[in-house]
Amino acid sequence: MVHLKKIDEHNWLKAVRLKVRTDQETFVASNAISLAQLNFLTDFHAMGIYQDDEMVGFTLFGLDRDDGEYWIYRMMIDEKQQGKGYGKKAIQLVIDEIRKVKEDRHTTITLSYEPENTFAAGLYSTMGFVEQEGMMIHGEQVSRYTF
Template identity: 45%
Template sequence: MITLRTITKLNWEECIHLKTKQEQQSFITSNLYSIAEAQFIPGFSTKSIYFEEILVGFSMYGIDPDDGNYWIYRLMIDERYQGLGYGKRAMQLIINDISNKEDRTDVIWLGYKPNNEDAKKFYKKVGFQEVGLAPWGELIAKYSFA
């Protein structure tokens, strides 16, 4: 059973110790930075990802103040728990959470580094379609509810 839980004073420190595989570390910002960043972006949520009572990952998403659309800024699964389907289930829960919000948009956006082949395959598998390269250098993909 995978669940999303709000980052709180009880779990934030455990969350910042989650790590990706060594070869993935250049692809994602640290959870510590993300938790701090979310304090300054109104409407963004930081969520811990649990398998039963075991913390396995982290996510951050919300309405981007620049374009008014939902963006998934971060999704990571700790190296010890990758390849077990937790990321896919967590993404389904994130999409479901966004789809149930009153202010939901018709699409969800995300970006990833062009050389991150694992992310490219994963996001395609969960329903995101690549739309092109952003000015800041990331590949942009969208998920459409329609």
């Protein structure tokens, strides 16, 4: 069963050890960087993506200070665990988690990805995220899910 579990003092090192394939390294920041960033993101949550008791991925999501909406800043599945459907399940779990805690005024979840990352573009589209035409952040395509 795929589920999310908070990153804490017991599992942070497992998260840091997760890696994407070499050809994907330019698509996502390392989990160590994401965990360091968490010190400055007061309304964000770092979660391990687990298949039963094994951490297979990592996500970082929360309430963005700039636009007051929820964002998924990181979503990754370890290179050894890709192609098993964990990414799709994890995205749905994050959407469900945000749905539980969001206020009525929160209407979207936003994320961004490298335009060359066609796999991510297709996956997010399948999950209901819509590319925002002409919206780029730091060279990344912006995509939104609307509740």
